[in-house]
Amino acid sequence: QSVLTQPPSVSGAPGQRVTISCTGSSSNIGAGYDVHWYQQLPGTAPKLLIYGNNNRPSGVPDRFSGSNSGTSASLAITGLRAEDEADYYCQSYDSSLSAVVFGGGTKLTVL
Amino acid sequence: EVQLVESGGGLVQPGRSLRLSCAASGFIFDDYVIYWVRQAPGKGLEWVSSISWNSVGIAYADSVKGRFTISRDNAKNSLYLQMNSLRVEDTAFYYCAKGIVPTIAPQNWIDSWGQGTLVTVSS
Numbered sequence: 001q002s003v004l005t006q007p008p009s010v011s012g013a014p015g016q017r018v019t020i021s022c023t024g025s026s027s028n029i030g031a032g033y034d035v036h037w038y039q040q041l042p043g044t045a046p047k048l049l050i051y052g053n054n055n056r057p058s059g060v061p062d063r064f065s066g067s068n069s070g071t072s073a074s075l076a077i078t079g080l081r082a083e084d085e086a087d088y089y090c091q092s093y094d095s096s097l098s099a100v101v102f103g104g105g106t107k108l109t110v111l
Numbered sequence: 112e113v114q115l116v117e118s119g120g121g122l123v124q125p126g127r128s129l130r131l132s133c134a135a136s137g138f139i140f141d142d143y144v145i146y147w148v149r150q151a152p153g154k155g156l157e158w159v160s161s162i163s164w165n166s167v168g169i170a171y172a173d174s175v176k177g178r179f180t181i182s183r184d185n186a187k188n189s190l191y192l193q194m195n196s197l198r199v200e201d202t203a204f205y206y207c208a209k210g211i212v213p214t215i216a217p218q219n220w221i222d223s224w225g226q227g228t229l230v231t232v233s234s
Contacts, residue, residue, distance in 0.1 A: 002155065036220040038156070045206060045224040046156065057222065089156050093217035099172055100146070100158035100219075 003028060004090050004103035011109040012080045020106045022073040022090030028101060030071035033093040037066055037075050040087040040105075049088070050075065077108070085110045113137040113223040115207045120228030123197055131228060133190040133207030138223075141185035144168070144210035146221060147192050149203035149230075159205070160192065164213035175201075197232045204229050 005023040012018040022035060029035055037050035048057050050066040053073065065076045073092075077084055090103040119131040133145070147159040160181040161170045169181055180193040190207055204227035210219045 034218050034220070038221070045226050046221075047224070048220065048222050051211075051220045051222070052218075091156075091220065093219075095217070097173070098170065100161065102148075102156040102158065105155040 002104040003094055003101040006103040006106045009107045011111055013111045014080050016080050017078045020075045020088050022103050024071050027096040028092045028094040029073055031095055035068050035073035036091045038089045080110055082110050115225030117207050117225045117228035120230045122231045124234050125199055125232055127197055128195045131192040131205055133225060135188045140188040142213055144215055145190045146208040148206045148208050151203040161215050163215050168215040170215055199232050202232045
């Protein structure tokens with residue numbers, strides 16, 4: 001059971017917008033710790049997608065955006081493309097555990 | 112270009128030990144905190160351990176505390192994970208990953224990952 005809760009799967013058609021939620025608690029997201037997002041394409045290592053809640057590393061398209069509010073964060077992907085099909089993970093820090101924590105991951109299927 | 116290359120994985124019996132290594136290149140190794148993150152086959156990511164640039168700051172997940180030891184050799188641009196008393200549930204791909212600052216800090220994130228090495232614990 002992950003400290004950060006993500007939906008196991010989401011799906012959308014090409015061109016559509018999808019969001020992936022990441023629900024935490026008062027000891028992680030709710031405490032003000034930043035949320036970061038990673039994309040893991042099939043058979044590959046994770047890759048940084050969003051850092052510091054809503055910042056994109058160089059090379060990440062602006063179709064990807066992050067936000068957070070209260071004890072939750074969200075990743076939004078607009079203009080869905082087939083190559084976006086991957087697993088997505090949120091990550092933060094938990095002060096009660098004194099640990100880096102990941103969400104359980106969300107599999108995005110592009111229909 | 113940042114490169115992180117893990118090695119040392121393999122098949123090991125429960126209760127035995129294994130030592131993983133990670134060779135880093137393409138950046139100033141001793142300027143950054145480095146992590147081990149694992150992923151059981153078909154499962155999600157799990158943070159294992161972190162080590163600061165000077166090895167003073169070290170942290171472990173509760174699931175490995177007392178069994179695993181992280182270390183680094185800045186002269187060799189290398190990271191290590193000594194895994195003792197291995198359990199079946201330690202079976203996973205182990206990723207070496209680079210942080211963005213020298214010290215362990217709550218707001219850190221990972222900006223580069225290795226390709227991982229598979230550790231299988233089975234009798």
